[in-house]
Amino acid sequence: MEFLTGFIHYASAHRADMLIRTLEHIQLTLFSIIVAILIGVPLGILITYIKALQKPVLGFANVMQAVPSIALLGFLVPFLGIGEKPAVFMVVVYSLLPIVKNTATGLSSVNADVIEASKGIGMTNFQILARVKLPLSLPVMMAGIRISAVTSVGLVTLAAFIGAGGFGYLIYSGIRTATSYQILLGAVPACILALIVDFLGAVVERIVTPACFKQTGK
């Protein structure tokens, strides 16, 4: 109890700092996930049309995911310096796999009869992609984006290591100075943010799911 009141006092005393860290964290996460979507979705589409690329692209994304995140940051610093640039780079690299993989899976699992019908009635390849394949695979794609977004929130905490700010900054300086309140001030909001992102992801997933799929759960 005493600990809790102490923490609340500490938090209200440092709320200006926390606000800055929250904004930094959200900004980094959002920026990274947008970049990851911009790269991952087209890549996922590409590998469903050019099958030869499927193995190398997914293989590369797999390997990148296997590299420990701290080690990856270490590799990046000599080339990109410190700060936000290598942090975003790292988060994007880690987010790619679920997005690329789910995009590709979603697109290739669209019913073959539906695709044949759309060809047969005279839709162009682009129209089939934009009006049939993408809308029908949105739920699967969105699930991938949601996983990436939630992991990104966690990964961004590592970015403090190379001076990118965010909740990680509070956690590490707390560890260095052995201030439990400060550690918690970074860790608790990071968890809450991850949960909020997951919830928002679920909401978006629900919105983009065509009515026909919602029915199947019944």
Place this chain on the structure above:
Amino acid sequence: MITFDKITKKYDQHLVVSDISFEIQKGEMVVLIGESGCGKTTLLKIINRLIKPSSGNVYINGENILKKDVIELRRNIGYVIQQTGLFPHMTVRENIEIIPRLQKKKDKADILNKTIELMEMVGLKPEQYLERYPFQLSGGQQQRVGVARAFACDPDVILMDEPFSALDPITRVQLQDELVELQSKLKKTIVFVTHDMDEAVKIADRICLIDKGRIVQYDTVEEIMKNPANEFVSEFMGANRIWSSPEYIKAKDIMIKNPVCVSPDTTVLRSMERMRFQKVDSLLVTDKEKHLLGLIRAKTIQAKAQMDKNIAVSEIMQSDIEKISPEDNIVMILDIFNMHSLSAVPVVDENNVLQGLITKSSLLTTLSQQYLDTPEVM
């Protein structure tokens, strides 16, 4: 008119369609039928270029389709496949309007009017179903939407790939009936693929029977039933197929071709001898050009035992008699026999020229054939 000119399709070395040439007339419903894997669907998909032939050409109204813009070609050909062909994420309206909207030739109000018209045509209430999704419809309703979509761009040619085979039997029969009715009004050129002979017999103007990538017989339903090209055809049709469609049994097929006739000036006495000699109980009275004038029965003569046997038959013959045309089918004939309780009815053409005679015993012979093991039905 669709013309296939030496169409061959190979996958690796496997011949799926081999050197097929035939023509589909404008306004006809042609059914491609055969066992699965015979190449019928391949042939259909060659028409809208979903499958590219290995060699040969297809012409629609004289234009080589392989040289046309493929998107333009497909938009001018309606396409219906099994029920999954609808877009599950689009409403009925969006499904029907997809191509007209992509074409942007008409404004939205015109497109909607057309959609409503199409829905009414296939028997779906627009106000009730326009904004529903395919999963909210029954299989039969879904396929009605599929048919409506095929008509959306007013195509002359419509391709149907086993559209009704996933439906329950009652719905299937309903949709077949409606398709036949629709076709009698719209007269589109329809190519319909099925493996169900009952369906083919019911809806087709012509049947194209395919086996192992070749056409075995391409003919009207009636011809295929009566003159199957070979054993494969008759087996595929089913031995007693004709009995499930008795409307294809015509008077001309079952009549006695040379009934006993007398001229109108023959005497009654001579005609009685004629009956005794030929072992018949009635005679047809015809003039020299075989025009039917009347009928004389043994009973009539016997009833008037006192009369002068030297008068001409024309004086006592019955001239207002029932007649049937060579194209009347056996159901109509049976009706006539029952209604008037007759024992024999002459068959005459439109000029009243005698073609033959159907008697109760010839009807019995025909009808009994379905129960006897005779290879020749007629």
